[in-house]
Amino acid sequence: MRRVRYESAGGPLFVEEAAVPVAGPGELLVRCAAVGVTLPVVRKVAEAAEPVPLGGEIAGTVVAVGEGVSRFRAGDRVTGLCFGHGYADHALLHEAMASPVPAGASFVDAVALVRSGLVALGALHAAGPVRGEAVLVTAAASGVGQLAVRLARTRGARRVVGAVSDPAKADFVRSLGADDCVRYGDERWGEPYDCVLDAVGGDLLAPALAALASHGRLVAYSSGGGTIQAYDLLVGAKSVIGFQMALIARGRPALYERWRRELWRLFSDGTLRPAVHGEFALEDAAKAHEAITTRSNLGKVVLRP
The missing domain is CATH 3.90.180.10 (Medium-chain alcohol dehydrogenases, catalytic domain)
Known part of the structure; x- marks a missing residue:
C-alpha cells in the first residue's frame, strides 16, 4: 500500500x-x-x-x-x-x-463533519448556553471554525461573528450564517462578546480576552499555546475554559457518542453541511x-x- x-x-x-x-x-x-x-x-x-x-x-x-x-x-x-x-x-x-x-453521506462528508464537528460542538458545550448571546469564533473559515459558526447559530446565539486572518475570507464566513466578519489585526472586533471560541491561541489570546464583555467566557481549544495575565481576568470577572476533545473521547464516551449522533442528525435534516x-x-x-x-x-x- x-x-x-x-x-x-x-x-x-x-x-x-x-x-x-x-x-x-x-x-x-x-x-x-x-x-x-x-x-x-x-x-x-x-x-x-x-x-x-x-x-x-x-x-x-x-x-x-x-x-x-x-x-x-x-x-x-x-x-x-x-x-x-x-x-x-x-x-x-x-x-x-x-x-x-450513514447512508446518504459520503466519506468526504464524514471526515469534514465528525471530528471537526465534535470539537466545535464540544467547545460550545464547554462555553455553556449561548442562546441570546453574542459569540465570536476565531479561525472561522477553518474546518472546525466553519462548523462552530453554524452550530452557534443553531443553538440560538443572538449574534455570531467570525474572526479570520485575511479579509478575503469574509464573504465565505458570512455565507456560513455569521452576522459579520472581523480580521485579527483590526483594532476592535465589534461589540463585546459573551463568549469567544478560540482555535488559534498564541498572540491572539490577549485580544480574544479583551473582546469579551464583563463575565464573558473564553473557550481555548487551540494547540498554539499562549499566555494571558490574571489581572485581565479579574478586571472584568472573565473566565477562560480549556477544552480538549481527547479527554472527552477517553473519559466520557457516552457524551462523545451523543455528540456524534447529534452531528449526524443535523446533517441528515440539512441543518449542518460542512x-x-x-x-x-x-x-x-x-x-x-x-x-x-x-x-x-x-x-x-x-x-x-
Whole structure:
C-alpha cells in the first residue's frame, strides 16, 4: 500500500510503499477513502523533534476486524480518529474511536463533519448556553471554525461573528450564517462578546480576552499555546475554559457518542453541511498542508487516497 511519511522535522512529505497493517485486538483495518488534514498534525510535522505517524481523521470501508471487535464487520462504512499512519491507502482504527457513516453521506462528508464537528460542538458545550448571546469564533473559515459558526447559530446565539486572518475570507464566513466578519489585526472586533471560541491561541489570546464583555467566557481549544495575565481576568470577572476533545473521547464516551449522533442528525435534516476547501491526492499531501499553514483554506482540507 501507499502511505505518506517524512524523515525530519519540517522535512518534505513523500509517498512510500509499505505493508498493509494487520488489525490487532479491538482494531479495524480500514481502506481509506478520505483523510482529514488537521492543524495539530501539520504543526507536528513542522515542530516535532522526531518524525511521527501522520494520523488524524479517516473514513472508508472496513476490510478486516481484530479479535474482540463486536460493533463492526468487513464491508461497514466507518469514520474515526486514527493515531497511527492515517495518510495511507489502509489504516488501523480502534473500535472505540469508530462510528458508522450513514447512508446518504459520503466519506468526504464524514471526515469534514465528525471530528471537526465534535470539537466545535464540544467547545460550545464547554462555553455553556449561548442562546441570546453574542459569540465570536476565531479561525472561522477553518474546518472546525466553519462548523462552530453554524452550530452557534443553531443553538440560538443572538449574534455570531467570525474572526479570520485575511479579509478575503469574509464573504465565505458570512455565507456560513455569521452576522459579520472581523480580521485579527483590526483594532476592535465589534461589540463585546459573551463568549469567544478560540482555535488559534498564541498572540491572539490577549485580544480574544479583551473582546469579551464583563463575565464573558473564553473557550481555548487551540494547540498554539499562549499566555494571558490574571489581572485581565479579574478586571472584568472573565473566565477562560480549556477544552480538549481527547479527554472527552477517553473519559466520557457516552457524551462523545451523543455528540456524534447529534452531528449526524443535523446533517441528515440539512441543518449542518460542512464546507470542503479541496480534495488532494496522497502525492499532493504537501500542498494540502500548505493550505493549512498559509491559512488559505475555506473549510476542510481532505486527502483522497
